[in-house]
């Protein structure tokens with residue numbers, strides 16, 4: 232019997248959704264609602280994607296808020312199927328769990344209040360997440376709703392890794408520490424890598440590079456995260472599409488004294504930095520590659536900065552783990568940009584990361600090894616699947632009740 236689970240990922244202006252059958256792990260439907268709150272919104276609903284039964288619906292109209300977005304989603308399910316009445320539970324991707332939520336939880340009033348309390352830590356992410364949860368609970372009031380946290384997988388970080396070297400009282404008052412993000416992806420990919428190799432997760436030291444628009448890297452010993460690059464917020468660490476990753480903490484005070492407001496600095500760091508900042512607006516690797524081809528020096532430098540940072544982190548995590556068995560690339564850049572994987576591994580070759588150029592060039596949606604036979608470190612590409620991981624987490628929580 233099918234156990235359809237609805238997975239929701241609510242951003243400020245978009246909602247991604249999927250229905251996955253937790254029994255067969257087949258995707259029954261996917262959808263994307265965009266431009267919520269803007270003059271003209273869109274909804275794309277696909278049933279049975281990638282099969283001969285595939286059907287789609289596209290809609291364009293103003294979508295003022297999350298409640299209206301979910302009303303339109305419900306309508307799309309009623310028009311094309313599958314029936315939302317069959318859905319057994321709803322899993323909500325939730326960005327910041329703070330110190331309170333260290334694992335997936337069933338949502339009740341106290342959980343929603345807890346998420347509200349955490350909003351100052353994730354002002355861009357948690358408020359739209361809460362709006363989505365409330366709208367979904369109103370839409371599907373008779374099934375359990377659970378929250379799956381981006382931070383949960385990193386709740387195992389040792390204190391030495393998550394503590395910032397600042398005033399301890401201040402840190403305690405505001406919960407200032409490294410939390411880490413993209414945890415659902417790091418967790419899924421590290422398990423999948425071990426399973427693909429036919430190895431026991433407990434026996435492996437892994438470094439996972441989640442390189443999408445946002446990017447983060449983790450060091451995982453025996454399935455347990457011991458270090459990761461994102462911090463109090465998803466700004467720290469690697470160079471990203473529009474975020475800088477690590478900068479000198481003195482930068483903020485410097486710019487404030489030069490006359491920029493906190494909001495201007497925040498927008499600059501979240502939206503106008505990273506690859507986009509260094510190139511005058513190009514955040515996508517496909518466009519960056521085209522610019523480099525055309526001889527653009529800023530694009531070449533941006534690529535160099537991206538690789539330099541990634542290599543520095545991998546070297547650091549290699550030292551922390553005291554040796555690494557598997558290096559994994561995932562997410563949009565990690566899965567598709569063979570040149571990034573090659574540039575990184577070429578720099579790391581003296582440390583035992585021997586990439587196989589032919590295997591690296593293969594395009595595939597399957598998890599695969601791309602290192603040379605006999606390479607001291609096994610290098611892999613493992614496509615991430617956060618929705619599948621969320622469906623598994625949702626079912627696991629329900630089974631506990």
Ligand code: ADP
Pocket residue numbers: 442443444445472514515516517562563564567568
């Ligand atoms: P998000 O963080 O939004 O989930 P994704 O994991 O989907 O991001 O990654 C999106 C990024 O992946 C794009 O901005 C682009 O840089 C990169 N990307 C996607 N497809 C390709 C490709 N074929 N070649 C190179 N880079 C790609």
